[in-house]
Amino acid sequence: MLLQRVHAQELNARVQLLAPTVSNLNPANLQMMQDAIRNFLNSNKWSTDTYLPQERIECNFVITIRAWDGNASYQADAQIQSSRPLFGSSYNSTLLSLNDRDFNFTFTEGQPLEYSEQVFINNLSAILAFYAYTIIGLDRDSFANLGGTPLFLKAQQTMNIAQTSGNTGWKAADGLRNRYWLNENLLNNNYQALRTFIYSYHIEGLDRMTQDQNTAAGNFFRSLTALSSLDKQRFGAYFPNIYFSGKSDEFIQICSTLNAAQKRSALDLLATIDPANAGRYQSAK
Structure with missing residues (x-):
């Protein structure tokens, strides 16, 4: 239909x-x-x-x-x-x-x-x-x-239906950064902690910024710290890579509202999670 x-x-x-x-x-x-x-x-x-x-x-x-x-x-x-x-x-x-x-x-x-x-x-x-x-x-x-x-x-x-068409971008063998791996990461239980972070970061962090910035920033820090349970090697996979790379400016801005100790810890963790922008996180200290 x-x-x-x-x-x-x-x-x-x-x-x-x-x-x-x-x-x-x-x-x-x-x-x-x-x-x-x-x-x-x-x-x-x-x-x-x-x-x-x-x-x-x-x-x-x-x-x-x-x-x-x-x-x-x-x-x-x-x-x-x-x-x-x-x-x-x-x-x-x-x-x-x-x-x-x-x-x-x-x-x-x-x-x-x-x-x-x-x-x-x-x-x-x-x-x-x-x-x-x-x-x-x-x-x-x-x-x-x-x-x-x-x-x-x-x-x-x-x-799955498109894989039968012969077009590229739909199969694991077509490369490491394509539609197959994006969908695989989003449905893979190994990345559920990241999806839970997306929820808590927006609902308990960003959505509270206009009401109580200190509480929102603290919630962001706790949500980010919870990601330490995710295998660090998995952060190099397709979806974690594009997600954190697209959020780097926003994360740095929120880190600026944390106290000194939390700010250092958050930026160090971000440098590990998003190595492509590690220099920017370190400079933000």
Whole structure:
């Protein structure tokens, strides 16, 4: 059964389609594809929950076409980002920020973009559906402990069906930083402590910042310290890596509100968890 376009959709996606090195692409066709992708993400209903207009999840898809075969086949990268607002604030906190280097697809002018939960129709709709489920799942995780699991299972179902298509990015053998490993990490019990951190960090930390900054900062420190139980080697896996790398500026800002001893401890732990930004954490001391 095809997804039906109904009210109370979950996403407020902004889509930008670029082709800086592909000079023979018609700008009108780019605009058509961009509109089709945006409408597909924003008009389909991805869960059973009802979202008010102001509750729709903010997300961005910046798709850069690297090559075109002159017909309907495109090779592209996509920068995908989602966020959720803080209670009582206009600030949005990043939940997902990654670059998908296997965002390859076919698109024929005038052909509707459709998706089925039961069969593979095309790679573009499968990729977009996978990320729609993942974005909504992470948003749910930030409001309820492990609340995103049903959506991650939906993404897994999409992935399993897409693996039969021969397109890259869906299998473990396709690389270490792809859709397969993102979904595997999110559903792997070994990373539940990180998903629990996402919940406690947002509900007990960020969402309390406007009411009681000291309590919120203390809750952040306790939540971060609880992650010490997670095997340090696992922090190099795909999802922990992209999650912490996307939060480094935010974490440093919160650390600045801790007392001196907690600040040093928090920044040392962050340097271990997010080695790509270890220098920045050490400098923040």
